Amino acid sequence: MLSEHRARLLAVGPQPARILIVSDAWRPQVNGVVRTLQTLAAELAAMGHVVEVVGPDRFRTLPCPTYPDIRLSLLPKRRLGRLIEAFAPDALHIATEGPLGQAARSWALRRGCAFTTAFHTRFPEYVQARTGLSPRWLYAWLRRFHDAGQGVMVATASLREELADRGFRNIRAWSRGVDLELFRPAPAEEWGLPRPVFAYVGRVAVEKNIRAFLDLDLPGSKVVVGGGPQLSALRRHYPGVRFTGPRHGEALARAYAGSDVFVFPSLTDTFGLVILEALACGTPVAAYDVTGPKDILAAAEGRIGAVDSDLRRAALRALGADRAACRTHAERFGWRACAEAFLSHLVPLGGH
Template sequence: MKIAIVTDAWHPQTNGVVTTLSKTVEGLRKKGHTVEIIHPGLFRTVPCPTYPDIRLALFPFRNVARLLDAYAPNAIHLPTEGPLGFTGRHYCEKRKIPFTTTFTTKWPDYIQVRFGISVHLTYKLIRWFHRPATRTMVATPSLKRDLEEKGLKNLVFWGRGVDSDLFKPRSKDAIDAFRPIGMYMGRVAVEKNIEAFLNVKAPGTKVVIGDGPAMQSLREKYPAVRFLGKKTGEDLAIHLAAADVFVFPSLTDTFGIVMIEAMACGLPIAAYPVAGPNDVVIHGETGWLDKDLNIAFEKALEMSPERCRQHALQFSWEKSIDQFEANLAPIPTAPHP
C-alpha cells in the first residue's frame, strides 16, 4: 500500500508526535508499505508563535496537491491540525476521497493557557477539522470518552509503544547528585505545568531534560534545578535511567510516551490523576497518582522498579503499527486533480 502522511510535526522537532510517527513509518516500511511524508521541511516556513523552533508551512496547498497527485496514494493520513493538516483535509474534501486523522494534542487547552482563548471556541474548530474523516485515531480510552463528550465522532484506538532495548534499567552513575533524583523529560513550556514539579517539597535533586520556550526563565527562577538541555538516543536513555522517580506534571497531555520510556527504565511515575497518567500508570504499582504532587512523589519512591519495567513491556510498537494500518481508509481509486 502507498500511504501518504501529511503532517506539521516531523524532524527536527522532538516530541511524542514525532516519535510516534517515526516509529510508525519505520514499521510500515518493514511490512512492505511505501510511505511518503509531506512535512514542513518541504516548504517555505515561518516560526510558530511562542514556539520559534517549530516551523509552519507557508501557503502549502499547491505543492501539497502536486506531491499527492504525483504520488497517487492508496491512503492518506492527517495527524496534525496545522497548516499542512488543513491543506491535506482540503485536498481530500475537494476530490471526495476518504482520509483518516489523529487527535494527538490538546491544542485548545494549550491555547487557553497561553492566550486565554476559550476552549469552547477552539474545540469548534477541532470538531470541524475531524468531522469528515472516516476515522479519527486516539491513544487512550479516557481521551476517547472526553472527545466523544465534546462531540467528536468515529473515534478508534491507536496505541503507543516503547523501544525496550534502548530504554532499560542501567547504572545510576550518569547523574552524580543527592538522591532521590526526580526527573522531568519533555518540552520545557508553560502548558507542561513543569513548575508544579519544580515546586515539589522533597529531598534530593530535581533534573529537567529537554528544551523549549520556558527554559531560560525557569533556569533563572530555579537555580538549584539541573537543566540538562535536549538529549537524544543512547545519551537520553542513560540519563533517564539514572533518575529515581519520573515526574509527569502535565494536566493536558493526551498520552505521554515519556512515561512508558521511564517505566521501561525502571522508574516509577509521580503524576496527577488525569487523562494520560490514568491510562498509562497502574496506580499503586507502577507509580502514584494524586492531586498533591508532593504525595505522588513520596509514594512513587515505594514502587518496584521491576514492576514498572514489566508493565512498560506491554506497550508494543508492533501492535501500535498494526492498529494504525487497520485504521486507515483505503482510497477506492488513486486521486486525480
C-alpha cells in the same frame, strides 16, 4: 471479513500498500508526535508497506507565534496537492490540524477522497495557557476538522470518552509503543546529586506545567532534561535544579534510568510517550490523575508509580514502587502492535 483493500493494507507481501501521512509536526522538531510518526513509518516499512511522511521541511515556513522553534508551512496547498498526487497513495492519514493538515483535508474533500485523522495534541489548552482564551471555540473547530474524515485515532480510553462528550464522531483507539532496546534499566546516569533524584524529561514549555514540579517540596534533588522556550527563564528562577538541556538516544535513556522517580506534571498531554520511556528504564512515574498517566498506569498503579490530584503526594508514593514491575509493564507496549492498530483504521482513498 476484511475488505480486499483492508486485507492489502494489513498484508506483508509483494503488493504493499502506499500510505501517505501528512503532519505539521516533523523533523527537525523533537516531540512525541514526531517520535510516534518516525517509529510508525519504520514499522510499516518493515511490514512491507511504502510510507511517506510529508512535513514542513518541504515547504517555506514561518515561526510559530510564541514558539519559534516550531516552523509552520506557508501557503502549502498547491505544492502539497502535487506531492499527494505524485505519491498516489492507497490511504491518506492527516496527523495534525495545522496548515499542512488543513491543506490535506481540503485536497481530499475537493476530490471526494476518504482519509483518517489523529488527535495528538490539546491545542485548545495550549492556546489557553499562552493567551488565557477559552478553549471552547477551538474544540468546536477541531470537531469539524476531524468529523470530515472517516475516523479520528486517539491514544487512550479517557481521551476517547472526553472527545465523545464533546461531540466528536468515528473515534478509534490507537495506542503507542516504546523502544525497549534503547530504553532499558542500565546503564544509568550517575548524577552526583543527593538522592532521591526526581526528574522531568520533555519539552520545556508552559503547557507542560513544569513549575508545578519545580515548586514541590521534595527530598533530594530535581533534574530537568529537555529544551524549549521556557528553559532560560526556569534556569534563572530555579538555580537549585539541574537543567541538562536536550538529550537524545543513549544519553536520554541513561537520564531516565538514573532517576529515582520520573515526574510528569502535564495536565494537557493526550498520552505521554515519556511515561513509557521512563517505565522501560525501570523508573516509576508520578503524575496527576489525568488523561494519559491514569490510562497508562491504571493496571498497576501503586506498583509502578502513582497518580494523584496532589503531585507531591504522588511523587513520594512513587518512591516505593517496584522498578522491575515498571519494566514489565512497559513491555506490554510494542510498536508493532501500534502499527497494526494504525493499519486496521486506515480507509481506501477512494471510499469508506
